[in-house]
Amino acid sequence: MNKVIFMTAALSGLVSMSSNAFELTSQDIQEGKKIPQVFEFDGFGCSGENKSPQLQWADAPKGTKSFALTAYDPDAPSGSGWWHWSAFNIPASVSSLAQGADLTKLGATELKSDYGSVGFGGVCPPKGDNMHRYQFTVWALPVEKLDLNADVSSALAGFTVRSMAIGKAVLVAPYHR
Template sequence: MKTARFFRKTPVLAASMLSLSLLVAQSANAFELTSKDIQEGHPMAKTFEYNSWGCDGGNQSPQLMWKDAPKGTKSFAITAYDPDAPTGSGFWHWVAYDIPANVTALPRGVDINKIGGKTARIDYGTTGFGGVCPPKGDGMHRYQFTVWALPTATLNVGPNTTPAVIGFTLNNMALGKAKLTATFTR
């Protein structure tokens, strides 16, 4: 009974504790992105390095899987972005969208078109995945892989829509997103 009297006398603390317990419950089922190929904060293998622009890697996209997408998700988008690129605006390595809602994993080297999705032009001037390729001696770069849960089955963009416009669209409409950041140095 002392606990009940305490909370009656301190409603702000009671509300705060209730909010905290709700946050803990929600985080147990938080939208999550994981990979067998890349780990948060760790260097990526040469398998994921681009094979042009002075780089000679395997140019494979990493295996990705996600769970606990928000309710109402009708499709997914995947982006890979290097915020450390010496461009003043970062560098987009992958923009895939219209991935069906029943897809919750992508194998290494996936062809997004074969699973019903689409890809947009990236900063290499091509579509599809473009591996990591930071300039030699530029230090460590971070590569942010993000899966976006979307409330529509079709994103109203085309293959020539710029990555920045697609990123803007995703940020404005996503029900949720999950991110995994790996690194690479040359």
């Protein structure tokens, strides 16, 4: 398992470091190592199994009442990146997700990915494109429930989550075809 980048942000938006690192790890993907093909999307010219990777996190900041999760490709040639997964209202008691997890079974809200389907949408950069960086982020939130519904865009949910997060843990893994 790999250590990941972490930040603990105070509600005022100032960054502080805590003695316990809020960290995100995975048994399926590793920081800086190519994502296995099983996590590739099945469609758009890709032929993976479209499974979400196993994820686990530890040492969430004090005051965490729920989590949000995003998977984002800033290198997608769309002009605005590509949202592969957006979910919020994950209970604070949850600290891991199994491979292929259905977050709605935990009471969380999953949004449509940029593929147009709800839940995880696997990696699928254009064939022959440069390496893409996939940013899996768990956000610690100071509220039990976000006042958003399942019809909002991932960008709006991302804006809301970033504006209130008290911490985040990030795992970045590359992929290309």
